[in-house]
Amino acid sequence: xxxxxxxxxxxxxxxxxxxxxxxxxxxxxxxxxxxxxxxxxxxxxxxxxxxxxxxxxxxxxxxxxxxxxxxxxxxxxxxxxxxxxxxxxxxxxxxxxxxxxxxxxxxxxxxxxxxxxxxxxxxxxxxxxxxxxxxxxxxxxxxxxxxxxxxxxxxxxxxxxxxxxxxxxxxxxxxxxxxxxxxxxxxxxxxxxxxxxxxxxxxxxxxxxxxxxxxxxxxxxxxxxxxxxxxxxxxxxxxxxxxxxxxxxxxxxxxxxxxxxxxxxxxxxxxxxxxxxxxxxxxxxxxxxxxxxxxxxxxxxxxxxxxxxxxxxxxxxxxxxxxxxxxxxxxxxxxxxxxxxxxxxxxxxxxxxxxxxxxxxxxxxxxxxxxxxxxxxxxxxxxxxxxxxxxxxxxxxxxxxxxxxxxxxxxxxxxxxxxxxxxxxx
Amino acid sequence: xxxxxxxxxxxxxxxxxxxxxxxxxxxxxxxxxxxxxxxxxxxxxxxxxxxxxxxxxxxxxxxxxxxxxxxxxxxxxxxxxxxxxxxxxxxxxxxxxxxxxxxxxxxxxxxxxxxxxxxxxxxxxxxxxxxxxxxxxxxxxxxxxxxxxxxxxxxxxxxxxxxxxxxxxxxxxxxxxxxxxxxxxxxxxxxxxxxxxxxxxxxxxxxxxxxxxxxxxxxxxxxxxxxxxxxxxxxxxxxxxxxxxxxxxxxxxxxxxxxxxxxxxxxxxxxxxxxxxxxxxxxxxxxxxxxxxxxxxxxxxxxxxxxxxxxxxxxxxxxxxxxxxxxxxxxxxxxxxxxxxxxxxxxxxxxxxxxxxxxxxxxxxxxxxxxxxxxxxxxxxxxxxxxxxxxxxxxxxxxxxxxxxxxxxxxxxxxxxxxxxxxxxx
Numbered sequence: 047x048x049x050x051x052x053x054x055x056x057x058x059x060x061x062x063x064x065x066x067x068x069x070x071x072x073x074x075x076x077x078x079x080x081x082x083x084x085x086x087x088x089x090x091x092x093x094x095x096x097x098x099x100x101x102x103x104x105x106x107x108x109x110x111x112x113x114x115x116x117x118x119x120x121x122x123x124x125x126x127x128x129x130x131x132x133x134x135x136x137x138x139x140x141x142x143x144x145x146x147x148x149x150x151x152x153x154x155x156x157x158x159x160x161x162x163x164x165x166x167x168x169x170x171x172x173x174x175x176x177x178x179x180x181x182x183x184x185x186x187x188x189x190x191x192x193x194x195x196x197x198x199x200x201x202x203x204x205x206x207x208x209x210x211x212x213x214x215x216x217x218x219x220x221x222x223x224x225x226x227x228x229x230x231x232x233x234x235x236x237x238x239x240x241x242x243x244x245x246x247x248x249x250x251x252x253x254x255x256x257x258x259x260x261x262x263x264x265x266x267x268x269x270x271x272x273x274x275x276x277x278x279x280x281x282x283x284x285x286x287x288x289x290x291x292x293x294x295x296x297x298x299x300x301x302x303x304x305x306x307x308x309x310x311x312x313x314x315x316x317x318x319x320x321x322x323x324x325x326x327x328x329x330x331x332x333x334x335x336x337x338x339x340x341x342x343x344x345x346x347x348x349x350x351x352x353x354x355x356x357x358x359x360x361x362x363x364x365x366x367x368x369x370x371x372x373x374x375x376x377x378x379x380x381x382x383x384x385x386x387x388x389x390x391x392x393x394x395x396x397x398x399x400x401x402x403x404x405x406x407x408x409x410x411x412x413x414x415x416x417x418x419x420x421x422x423x424x425x426x427x428x429x430x431x432x433x434x435x436x437x438x439x440x441x442x443x444x445x446x447x448x449x450x451x452x453x454x455x456x457x458x459x460x461x462x463x464x465x466x467x468x469x470x471x472x
Numbered sequence: 473x474x475x476x477x478x479x480x481x482x483x484x485x486x487x488x489x490x491x492x493x494x495x496x497x498x499x500x501x502x503x504x505x506x507x508x509x510x511x512x513x514x515x516x517x518x519x520x521x522x523x524x525x526x527x528x529x530x531x532x533x534x535x536x537x538x539x540x541x542x543x544x545x546x547x548x549x550x551x552x553x554x555x556x557x558x559x560x561x562x563x564x565x566x567x568x569x570x571x572x573x574x575x576x577x578x579x580x581x582x583x584x585x586x587x588x589x590x591x592x593x594x595x596x597x598x599x600x601x602x603x604x605x606x607x608x609x610x611x612x613x614x615x616x617x618x619x620x621x622x623x624x625x626x627x628x629x630x631x632x633x634x635x636x637x638x639x640x641x642x643x644x645x646x647x648x649x650x651x652x653x654x655x656x657x658x659x660x661x662x663x664x665x666x667x668x669x670x671x672x673x674x675x676x677x678x679x680x681x682x683x684x685x686x687x688x689x690x691x692x693x694x695x696x697x698x699x700x701x702x703x704x705x706x707x708x709x710x711x712x713x714x715x716x717x718x719x720x721x722x723x724x725x726x727x728x729x730x731x732x733x734x735x736x737x738x739x740x741x742x743x744x745x746x747x748x749x750x751x752x753x754x755x756x757x758x759x760x761x762x763x764x765x766x767x768x769x770x771x772x773x774x775x776x777x778x779x780x781x782x783x784x785x786x787x788x789x790x791x792x793x794x795x796x797x798x799x800x801x802x803x804x805x806x807x808x809x810x811x812x813x814x815x816x817x818x819x820x821x822x823x824x825x826x827x828x829x830x831x832x833x834x835x836x837x838x839x840x841x842x843x844x845x846x847x848x849x850x851x852x853x854x855x856x857x858x859x860x861x862x863x864x865x866x867x868x869x870x871x872x873x874x875x876x877x878x879x880x881x882x883x884x885x886x887x888x889x890x891x892x893x894x895x896x897x898x
Contacts, residue, residue: 059801062825145846151835153845160857161827241857256686262858283880290882375485397875399488401587409577409878418886419579419874420571420895431586431667431871432688432859445857448845449823452835454709456716460844469846 050189050232053222054239057162057187060219065159065185067216069136075182075214080128082210083175083203087121093202094171101195114196116171116203124175130422131183137440138185144472148465150453152472157444159185161241164233165425166255168247169193174200176423177244178207178221184443187217189233189240191224193247201225234259244425249353264438266429268379269299270353271411274370274396275319276387277311283408284315284386285322288359290410291384293326297355299427300382300404300414304350306370309335309363316340316361323359332361350377367392371399378402380429382414382436403429403436476615476658479648480588480665483613486645487587491611493642495562501608501640506554508636509601509629513547519628520597527621540622542597542629550601556848557609563866564611570898574891576879578898583870585611586667590659591851592681593672595619600626602849603670604633604647610869613643615659615666617650619673627651660685670851675779690864692855694805695725696779697837700796700822701745702813703737709834710741710812711748714785716836717810719752723781725853726808726830726840730776732796735761735789742766742787749785758787776803793818797825804828806855808840808862829855829862 048056083090094116101111143155163186167173174192181188192200204223212218224233233240237260244264245255252265273291275284291302307315312335320330320340330342331349342361349360350373364370367385374383382404385396397405404414414437416424421439428434434442459465474482509516520542527537569581589612593599600618607614618626630649638644650659659666663686670690671681678691699717701710717728733741738761746756746766756768757775768787775786776799790796793811800809808830811822823831830840840863842850847865854860860868885891 059798062797062801062827065827066824147839147844147846151839260682262688262856264858280880286880286882290884294882294884294887371488372485375488393877398492401488401491402873404874404876406876407878409876409881410883412883413573413577413876413878413881414874418573418883418893420573420893430688432690435871436874445861447828448830448840448862450830450832450835450839451819452833452839454706454712455835455839456712456720457836457838457844458716458720461720467844467846 050224050229051236051239054162054189054233054236057189057219057222058239060217061159061161061187063217064187064220065138065161067185069138071215072183072185073132075211075216076128076132076179078210078214079179079182079207080125082206083121084125086202086206087118090116090121090199090202090206093198094196097196097198106195114169114171116196116199120172124172127176127423128179131179131440134183134422134440137183137444142446146470146472147450147467148455151455152451154449155446156449157446160443160445161186162239163188163443164191164236164240164243164261165189166191166230166233166243166245166247167193169195171196171199171203173246174203175207177425178204180423180425180440180443182211182216182220184440186443187220189222189224191230191233194227197225231258234261237261246426264428264430264434264442265426266299266379266381268353268429269301269381270303270351270377270379271300271381272304272306272370272374272378272383273302273411274306274364274367274374274383274385275308275315276367276385276389276392277308278389278392279311279315279386280388281315281318285318287384287386287408287410288319289322289326291412292323292328292359293357294410294412296357298412300411301355302359302411303352303354304360304362304377306362306364306373309365312336312363313339320361327357329358330361331358333363335363336361353379367396371396375399375401381427382406382411384409384411403427476650476655477662477665480615480659480662483588483615483645483648484665486643487585487613489643490613490646491564491585491587493611495564497641498609498611499558501637501642502554502558502605504636504640505605505608505633506551508632509547509551512628512632513544516542516547516625516628516632519624520622523622523624532621540595540597540625542622542625546598550598553602553849554605557605560609560848560866563609563870568872572896572898573876573893574881577881578877580875581872582875583872586869586871587612588666589614589869590617590662590666590669590687591615591672592617592656592659592669593619595621597622597625597629599672600629601633603851604630606849606851606866606869608637608642608646610866612869613646615648615650617656617659620653623651657684660687663687672852688859690854690856690860690868691852692725692805692807694779694855695727695807696729696777696803696805697726697807698730698732698796698800698804698809699728699837700732700790700793700800700809700811701734701741702793702811702815702818703734704815704818705737705741705812706814707741707744711744713810713812713834713836714745715748715752717838718749718754718785719783720836720838722783724838726837727781728785728837729778729780730786730788730803732788732790732799735791738762738789739765746787753783755784756787757784759789761789762787779805793822797822801825801827807853808832808837810835810837829853
């Protein structure tokens with residue numbers, strides 16, 4: 047059997063062929079994938095039942111087992127996602143720049159797939175479908191490694207997806223699944239064959255990947271999001287948004303961890319905000335100033351740098367926008383931060399100065415999500431500033447190349463002054 | 473004195489202020505920089521004379537000493553470059569996407585500076601001016617470390633540039649110069665403060681930087697470029713282009729290292745190409761097939777993976793476009809590769825399948841350069857596929873952030889179905 051390195055190297059050589067496939071073939075492959083999943087749903091569910099039984103036998107916690115489940119409902123979700131992906135415009139082959147450099151010498155910047163993408167993801171079978179179909183749509187080859195708790199479901203889904211894609215006309219080597227956990231380290235070493243790694247999972251896992259490979263990694267390892275409630279906030283909006291951002295999905299990276307409140311308005315704002323949060327069972331931790339106004343637990347310095355991923359929130363008073371910005375840029379993870387205010391100038395200043403992928407006025411930090419941005423599916427959220435930032439959809443899976451069509455031009459003529467550029471955008 | 477880590481951390485906190493400066497201030501700063509350089513040219517030249525004298529005393533080779541020189545001619549060049557940079561449109565604050573997600577909930581993707589950029593460059597004083605002015609124009613803070621052979625010139629230039637920028641209204645912390653070689657390792661450790669590193673210099677140096685930091689690195693470590701001469705090539709164009717690509721500036725990363733010739737046309741093409749190259753003093757190395765047609769040295773397998781950076785070229789015969797593509801994708805460095813042919817279909821196939829930042833038809837690989845692409849100055853050429861690929865100008869120094877303006881929206885209402893998105897591009 048071929049090693050991961052051999053498979054990835056072969057995939058690298060085939061990736062230009064994959065990149066050259068017409069969008070009609072890539073879309074037809076997605077249609078075929080959807081049909082294959084629907085036609086073989088019983089076999090998928092049976093594989094999933096075996097995974098669930100094994101997880102229960104292994105004593106996996108019921109909350110985790112729930113995440114492993116792939117049922118009619120999940121199947122309908124992933125099929126709807128495939129339909130959305132088919133409907134999205136082709137991200138490949140778009141002319142991003144067209145310029146005549148000189149008579150008979152034209153430059154084009156054209157979007158193209160990144161090439162070979164490695165995806166290492168948690169035990170969520172729906173993620174396998176979402177990621178592999180996004181890679182196919184964008185003309186990329188992909189090596190997939192899913193969580194081993196759903197290995198039977200992963201295998202059933204992967205085999206169907208791969209067979210459907212190849213039958214529709216995509217290259218045999220467009221997708222490969224890696225099954226053994228030991229193969230992750232082999233994958234991380236394939237830096238000449240794999241162009242981009244996308245890890246999904248816990249912070250510690252993503253950080254481990256980033257620290258153990260020379261392949262560029264797209265992902266984020268922390269989500270410390272803030273809400274700054276300005277003195278000019280509408281109190282009702284502030285309460286609703288703080289509660290939603292904390293409790294609507296507490297384990298999400300875009301949930302709020304720290305609320306900053308303008309000092310001068312704290313006596314009016316704090317009691318309502320804290321009552322709203324505590325009414326939903328949230329543990330509130332505050333500074334001495336906060337505790338002089340409302341009843342809550344004391345916050346320590348460590349709270350400002352903690353992603354709770356739980357029903358806990360820390361609260362601190364600040365003098366105004368500038369102190370809020372300073373706190374957020376020091377302690378945040380550059381993910382998503384919001385200001386609640388009716389003062390447009392305060393909002394503009396906050397949104398200009400906060401150095402995060404998402405800066406919001408008067409809405410919940412939980413909107414940071416590819417689907418909610420209208421990107422269709424997403425491969426993840428990036429807190430990197432390079433390549434893709436924030437929720438990453440198909441656009442994050444393409445790069446570009448420069449094409450020049452000449453008619454015999456040499457640089458010597460431009461260096462000597464015999465020819466000169468005229469740079470005319472077409 | 474503050475450590476590099478302290479300076480970078482402070483710069484990180486000031487970078488949002490730098491990012492918020494209006495383009496008028498940034499352009500005024502560039503005008504002030506140019507005037508300061510012109511007004512103080514004698515002091516700069518005196519510093520440079522001291523550097524040159526020290527280099528000669530240290531026994532530095534005359535060819536290298538020449539590169540250290542900063543004279544009237546270089547000053548005129550960098551001032552012309554500053555004028556070009558002033559004339560370029562502002563890369564910051566451009567609205568890249570505007571979408572109404574729902575009534576009263578609008579999303580914008582807006583370009584913004586990357587933040588703090590670390591630049592480590594060879595002993596070329598003109599590079600210091602070029603890079604610092606590109607960073608100022610794009611609203612970035614920068615830590616600069618120039619080659620120590622021109623430390624006196626660097627200091628003279630940097631002090632003038634920094635003072636002029638601050639006098640024009642940019643923040644005190646917009647630029648910092650690091651002078652000791654030992655501080656490079658401190659710089660590489662500043663991964664929470666520095667957003668992007670741009671190393672310029674030898675391949676070994678760039679590779680060293682990439683291997684010793686967690687900061688994203690923009691650059692390239694190899695330039696193994698190819699020319700494929702197709703059977704349908706115009707012989708005269710082929711000769712002119714091969715010679716230009718090899719000899720016009722042999723030490724450049726975009727110079728050609730290997731020429732591939734279609735086997736069926738080799739008896740007609742090879743003698744002319746090889747005569748052209750040898751006439752310019754190029755050492756030609758060929759396979760046995762090549763040597764059966766022309767007189768040259770034998771090539772070994774190592775030649776296909778070697779960047780000569782010298783008057784040496786290797787030649788091999790291939791069956792056609794597909795074998796040329798396979799050779800290039802295996803042995804190339806994904807930099808710039810050209811096809812010489814009058815056959816548009818062959819060119820299209822080659823340019824689709826070669827996985828390089830630049831793919832050219834009928835012109836020299838030496839065109840891979842920011843100035844020649846009409847980008848004004850360049851910070852370097854990237855062979856990475858992420859963020860920026862090929863010659864990188866101002867556009868490569870910006871990222872974007874997402875702004876959402878809401879009116880109290882919470883995600884809970886969209887999850888429950890009480891509200892729904894309508895995604896309307898504005």
